[in-house]
Amino acid sequence: MTGQSTSSEAVLNAPPPSAAMERIASFKEVYDEHFRFVWRSLRRLGVPESDVADAVQDVFLVVHRRLGEFEGRSKVTTWLYGICYRVARDRRRLAHVRRRSDDDGQIDERIDERADVAAAAERRQGLELLESSLDEMPLEQRSVFTLFELDTMGGDAIAEMLDIPLGTVYSRLRIAREQFRRSLSRMQARDRFRAAGGER
């Protein structure tokens, strides 16, 4: 009750509570509650460990700008995931552009690079192999694939989170699996080729 009275005193003494202040407060709540979710989602969407803190910042700066617009028509996580998705997509594009300007779009070279990745992956227990096969998926497939296979979310939950029909979830999943399979076997083939002493 002392708490009560001090807090009403607080209201009297406080600088005029501005809408901006309230906004910050609820922003902080969103941040605290969903920081981990945002971090993980970005990682799943392919933002590398080294960049993820920056990407999380980007996401929450958007959240801060848009918080007023969010009207609870969807779940907060749906809204946040959408923002994560766009942030991840933009970063991905940048990375692709950078990579392309690095190797000048030489397809053969890129495949060789992948062979290197695959070779390293053996040592690193497939981590990089997994990562690079996920990297080859279009983001919309990667998103469904990782939510389903790695985060073990159900189809319905994914549909809600991505705000797409369930049928679309499953069809993306199917295509993603095919893609996953294809890139694995291609990488394995490269790897075997190199292992057999065929390095260029």
Add this chain to the structure above:
Amino acid sequence: MNAPRPRRPPPPRPPRRLLDALDAPDALDDGASPLERDLLRSAPSIDPPAGAQARVWAAVLTKLPPLSGPPGGPGDGGASAAGKAAAAGKTAVAVKGAGAIGAIGAGAGLLKSVLIGAGGAVALIATYTAVAPAPRPEPVQRPVAVVAAPVVASPQAGRIDERAVRAPEPVASPAALANANANADRRVPSEPRATAGAGAGAGAVEAVPAPAPVEVVERERETMLREEGRLVGEARDSLRRGDATGALAQLEQIRARFPGGALAQEREALAIEALARSGQRAAASNRAAAFLRAYPTSQLAERVQEFAK
């Protein structure tokens, strides 16, 4: 009669997870090969490391638009317009100071990204100062108000507490305390110090009991972060104008005020840059090496690496 099934339109059955397929003999229906399953199982942990939440929050705070900005106005437009306006003002100032910016930016891709990043933040922070020159109380005393609290509070956010606890100001100088109380009256009104009159002096610090509301501590911490962020932003601004010496002095002041500050890494990285740009290569290199020893996994490590050579 066949009631139409409400959900699940086209696909006949929900697919089985590749990993779950392990246990089921007909798993291979889904075609998961052992390699595929191994790989999926090897998926790395993607949880944020300890401390990341507080660190990122601090960084986010430095980039928030002004407090008095258009609240939820036309969303996007409001905030960024304000930012742009501020940026425009800033540019006018900055241009006088330095064509140097361009030259330096072009020199090191590294700097470029720093500058771009800093540009945004600084513009926003600048708006903050311009629009809301809040009657900022003599800030040096601020930690005093906090000292009593954070020891108790906050299960998370170790870094920041650390700073508050280590705050070097003489903790119980009665003058400072009175001052802090006066300040607190403005800013953190629900501080439960009501018991102690301003004259009570040193005893009052101990008298402030454990149940310091976490919220207050949080708010105080945010105020401090914001302040630290603002100052770091100003230092960055100086560096961006080409005033490396000025930036160094500012950074040194920040270090004195927030020795273990939440933005210690950013501050130090800026200082290293400023040293390098003011020609003190050796000092920059030493401090860069020390930085990398202290924070080998820092986001800024790559940037700092450049100066370690």
